[in-house]
Amino acid sequence: MTAVQQVTIALPEWINEVVDWQKTYADDDEKMALAIELSKQNVLRGTGGPFGSAIFDCSSGKLISVGVNRVMPMHNSAAHGEMVAIMLAEQQLQSFSLNADGVKRELFTSCEPCAMCLGGTLWSGVKRLVCAATADDARAIGFDEGPVDASSYQYLADAGIEVVRLVQREAAAKVLGDYLNDGGTIYNG
Numbered sequence: 001m002t003a004v005q006q007v008t009i010a011l012p013e014w015i016n017e018v019v020d021w022q023k024t025y026a027d028d029d030e031k032m033a034l035a036i037e038l039s040k041q042n043v044l045r046g047t048g049g050p051f052g053s054a055i056f057d058c059s060s061g062k063l064i065s066v067g068v069n070r071v072m073p074m075h076n077s078a079a080h081g082e083m084v085a086i087m088l089a090e091q092q093l094q095s096f097s098l099n100a101d102g103v104k105r106e107l108f109t110s111c112e113p114c115a116m117c118l119g120g121t122l123w124s125g126v127k128r129l130v131c132a133a134t135a136d137d138a139r140a141i142g143f144d145e146g147p148v149d150a151s152s153y154q155y156l157a158d159a160g161i162e163v164v165r166l167v168q169r170e171a172a173a174k175v176l177g178d179y180l181n182d183g184g185t186i187y188n189g
């Protein structure tokens with residue numbers, strides 16, 4: 001019998017050393033600090049690209065899932081931090097939509113999403129997207145963000161998704177710069 005193909009995307013083992021799953025995250029700064037710390041640790045520990053994300057319940061501040069870039073270790077071009085966080089949140093909630101139960105959820109990401117992840121954000125059902133470093137910061141070190149422009153963000157806004165940008169941009173951009181300076185691979189397909 002031929003084996004059915006499947007794919008596994010796993011977080012690195014250090015995640016539980018860094019993430020306090022019981023903590024209630026009070027505000028955007030605390031939530032973004034986690035996303036950026038994940039991006040930083042992913043670089044320091046050599047477990048993927050310089051990007052981190054986290055998904056929370058908007059009102060309670062409860063952490064649902066985290067994601068870090070796993071493209072190279074998982075041999076998976078779709079394993080961006082945002083997509084990993086979205087897939088794990090949906091698995092956690094056993095739903096393909098992160099608002100199906102009427103609870104608003106939000107995606108925090110250390111860098112503005114690429115074309116894939118902006119689409120993934122839309123399909124995920126999150127109602128809020130909060131970004132730190134800009135797409136230009138990612139482009140500045142050589143990453144291609146794909147076809148993302150003002151109309152992409154307008155589409156999200158029209159779909160009822162609040163987008164907040166430039167939260168702790170400098171701290172997140174520093175991780176990108178450190179990744180480049182340390183010889184990190186820029187892995188556009």
Ligand SMILES: [Zn+2]
Binds near residue numbers: 082115117118
């Ligand atoms: Zn992406």
